[in-house]
Amino acid sequence: MASRAKATILDIAREAGVSKSTVSLVLQGSGLIRPETANRVRKAIEDVGYVYNRGAANLRKAHSNVIGMVINDLTNPFFAELAVGMERxxxxxxxxxxxxxxxxxxxxxxxVLKSLMEQDVAGLIVSPARGTRPDAFRRLETAGIPVVFAMRRLPESRIPVIAPDNHRGAYLATRHLIAKGHRRLAFLGGSSDLVVYHERLGGFREACEAEGIGPDETAIVEGETSRRGGMACLDAVLALPQPPTGALCFNDAVAFGAMLALRKQGLEPGRDFAVVGFDDVVEAEHYIPALTSVAVDTPGLGERAAHVVLKMIQSRTTRAEDHIGAVNLVVRESCGPNRSHETRIHSPGGAA
Amino acid sequence: MASRAKATILDIAREAGVSKSTVSLVLQGSGLIRPETANRVRKAIEDVGYVYNRGAANLRKAHSNVIGMVINDLTNPFFAELAVGMERxxxxxxxxxxxxxxxxxxxxxxxVLKSLMEQDVAGLIVSPARGTRPDAFRRLETAGIPVVFAMRRLPESRIPVIAPDNHRGAYLATRHLIAKGHRRLAFLGGSSDLVVYHERLGGFREACEAEGIGPDETAIVEGETSRRGGMACLDAVLALPQPPTGALCFNDAVAFGAMLALRKQGLEPGRDFAVVGFDDVVEAEHYIPALTSVAVDTPGLGERAAHVVLKMIQSRTTRAEDHIGAVNLVVRESCGPNRSHETRIHSPGGAA
DNA sequence: CTGAAAGCGCTTACAG
DNA sequence: CTGAAAGCGCTTACAG
Structure with missing residues (x-):
């Protein structure tokens, strides 16, 4: 069986009594080889314990088939869900x-980007880290390597992006809060160096203004996009002279933190204070109270992003259409009691 | 600046007026090159927009520097934490x-394994998928590629493993349940095709027997290692003629599910039924009630695993010592009220 | 300190 | 249908 030194196509050729070109051809599934010959070669491949050397092949072919996914935070289940969609x-x-x-x-x-380039990636899906410099992807672009942004984007970039309709989601959520009778609203968490932040905050503002509620600027507080950040933001806003009675949170993690902080203050989320999240992670449904949140179909966006890079690689282009995914507001219990167990408010959505 | 076609060391050599060997040497940081020459080369590298071709280098050097981490479930925050420790x-x-x-x-x-081998990985950390066949890693072994198992292991394998002391953790947790006065105990979730399952169940049994409580076999129920699995297991066990009053869960996800199911039945976890989890994910602390769980220092085990592969690669061996990490029982609220907010019960731990 | 030459394991025209 | 030859971009002795 397997010999100690790595077997190459030359070993296979010797074993099968053919030339190495023939071996290469059967390796690539070419139809040019006579079936018996191909079978003999395949048997030899087994016998020598051959492992294809993709690096050597790439070197010769001048292109690879490796695709990279660069994720900004793997511990956030939200991004893990995204990754899973792409992998599918x-x-x-x-x-x-x-x-x-x-x-x-x-x-x-x-x-990471440098390493991936050295590895000769064929294409990349990336959710850029916070504070990414505008020119961080220039090397990739000049090398002509297809890149698509997922969920997050850079301020001025020609790289295609696949993301949910953040503005619309925030708008729907805010109107829901207002329809529940709230007039003093907060916007909690997130940081202004993220484009998403401005999109979501924009939707919040628009809804407030449409309802004649000038949003209280002091109740818009930036913070870490984590539970801890949510706790801090809520405490800050409760200390205001005129504290709000409800909040739209930058994402679900912030919302969970806000609810925790409410309890610590002896307030019951849903009854004494309304909170809405964003992203609708799996946990939202199981939380107590169940979190009302904006669902963005994370795995679906992941799939979309994967299809887009694949197409870009195939057509050797570095450009593609943006895709803005539809969103739903999933109404549960964190804004007060509801008639039914769960309600969905759909946005028309659509591509941009 | 950057030209369209990929620049190679030959382009650099031309640009700098040296031979390609010289370029290669400065690329590798060799001290053999005169500083002025090196600087001229470095400038040329910038000017031509050079990207190192690691594939070509690996081909020549006959070894790569890529390390792979093969994870069985990235959506489980537990494994994401493990990954983060290794990355560090x-x-x-x-x-x-x-x-x-x-x-x-x-x-x-x-x-995945095949692809990684074709990519010529230098070493691998893997948390094997459920139902992995015993010979799944034979190719890697015969190729002499260092592999270490993290968190999970295969029944009969000579591959080194880095894992927590599952037996001890389950033992501590079970004794705690018994000390709280519980006599009828359940073991919920997990499946017997995982080695970890037997380790944890073994600790549970040993503690029961030490206390003269023959564990009720009907209260040991396998199930998905997820919230949903936990809900199903708890329902099953509550339907028993003599239902238990407390449970050790295979992991925290199962424990969260069990607590959810208790509430659905009108039972309050911690007051009407005691539950203990395993792994102590971040969420455990923030849950309501806060979950008592066995802490295993996940990122720490990840770091350890990373160090081990690195060492194996360096010393060109495929063998290493197993490492069994110490565990703590973190007592919170899910087994009933406590004096202090949180208590830790340490195990001596140690390496095996 | 630097250059010319061979070779890593493949694929790809090109002959036959 | 199959073989001989060149070459992908590097590194590594080997001379000088």
Whole structure:
């Protein structure tokens, strides 16, 4: 069986009594080889314990089939769900994507990008880290490597993006809060160096203004996009002279934190204070109280992003249409009691 | 600046007026090159927009520097934490590891492993998927590629494993339940095709027997290691003629599900029924009631695993010592009220 | 300190 | 249908 030194196509050729070109051809599934010959070669491949050397092949072919997914925070289940959606389509395309985590660190992101380029990636899906410099992707662009942004984008970039309709989601959520009778509203968490932040805050503002509620600027407080950040933001806003009675949170993690902080203050979320999240992670449904949140179909966006890079690679282009995914407001219990167990408020959505 | 076609060391050599060997040497940081020459080369590298072709280098050097992390379920925050621990050490070693997700699917795992081998990985950390065949790693072994198992292991394998002391953790948790006065105990979730399952169940049994409580076999119910699985298990056990009054759960996800199911039945976890989890994910602390769980220091085990592969690669061996990490029982509220907010019961732990 | 030459494991025209 | 030859972009002795 397997010999100690790595077997090459030359070993196979010797074993099967053919030339190495023939071996290469059967390796590539060419129809040019006579079936008996092909079978003999395949048997030899087994016998020598051959492992295809993709690096050598790529070197010769001058292109690889490796696709990278660069994720800003793998511990956030939201991004893990995104990754899973992408993997689904890559798997059926017979591709094994490599995931790399930047842990929200632009320096690490640069290392990751560099390594991926050296590895000669064919294409990339990236959810850029916070504070990514505008020119962080220039090398990739000049090299002509297809890149698509998922969920997050850079301020001025020609790289295509796949993301939910953040503005619309925030708008729907805010109107819901207002329809529940709230007049003093907060916007909690997130930071202004993220484009998403401005999109979501924009939807919040628009809804407030449409209802004649000038949003209280002091109740718009930035913070970490985590439970801890949510706790801090809620405390800040409750200390205001005229505290709000409800809040739209930048994402679900912030919302969970806000609810925790409410309890610590002896307030019951849903009854004494309304909170809405964003993203609708799996946990939202199981929380107590169940969290009303904006659902963005994370795995679906992941699939979409994967299809887009695949197409870009195939057509050797570096450009593609943006895709803005539809969103739903999923009404549960965190804004007070409801008639039914769960209600969905759909947005028309659509592509931009 | 950057030209369209990829620049090679030959372009650099031309630009700098040296030979390509010289370029290669400065690329590798060799001290053999005169500083002025090196600087001229470095400038040329910038000017031509050069990207190192690691594939070509690996081909020539006959070894790569890519390390793979094969994770069985990236959506489980527990494994994401593990990944983060490993990345920490790889980052400081200047390595960008590639993460691949098998989604608990042995077939996908095979594809992933194959792809990684073709990519000529230098080493691998893997948390094997459920139902992995005993010979799934034979190719890797005969190729002499270092592999270490993290968190999970295969029944009969010589591959080194880094894992927590599952037996001890379950033992501590069970004794705690008994000390709280419980006599009828359940063991919920997990499946017997996982080695960990037997380790944890073994600790549970030993504690029961030590206290003269023959564990009720009908209260040991396998199930999905998820919230949903936990709900089903708890319902099953409550329907028993002599239902238990407390349960050790296979992991925290199962415990969260069990608590949910209790509430649905009008029972309050911690007051009417005691539940203990395993792994102590971040969420455990924030749950209501806060979950008593066995802490295993997930990122720490990740770091350890990373150090071990690194060492194995360096010393060109395929063998290493197993490492069994110490565990603590973190007592919170899910087994009833406590004096202090949180208590830790330490195990001596140690390496095996 | 630097250059010319061979070779890593493949694929791809090109002959036959 | 199959073989001989060149070449992908590097590194590594080997001379000088």
């Amino acid at each position: 389509v890559f798997q059926s395309a017979g591709i094994v994507p490599f995931i790399a985590n930047t842990a929200e660190n632009p320096v690490r992101q640069e290392e | 050490v790889f980052q400081s070693a200047g390595i960008v590891p590639f993460i691949a997700n098998t989604a608990e699917n042995p077939v996908r795992q095979e594809e």
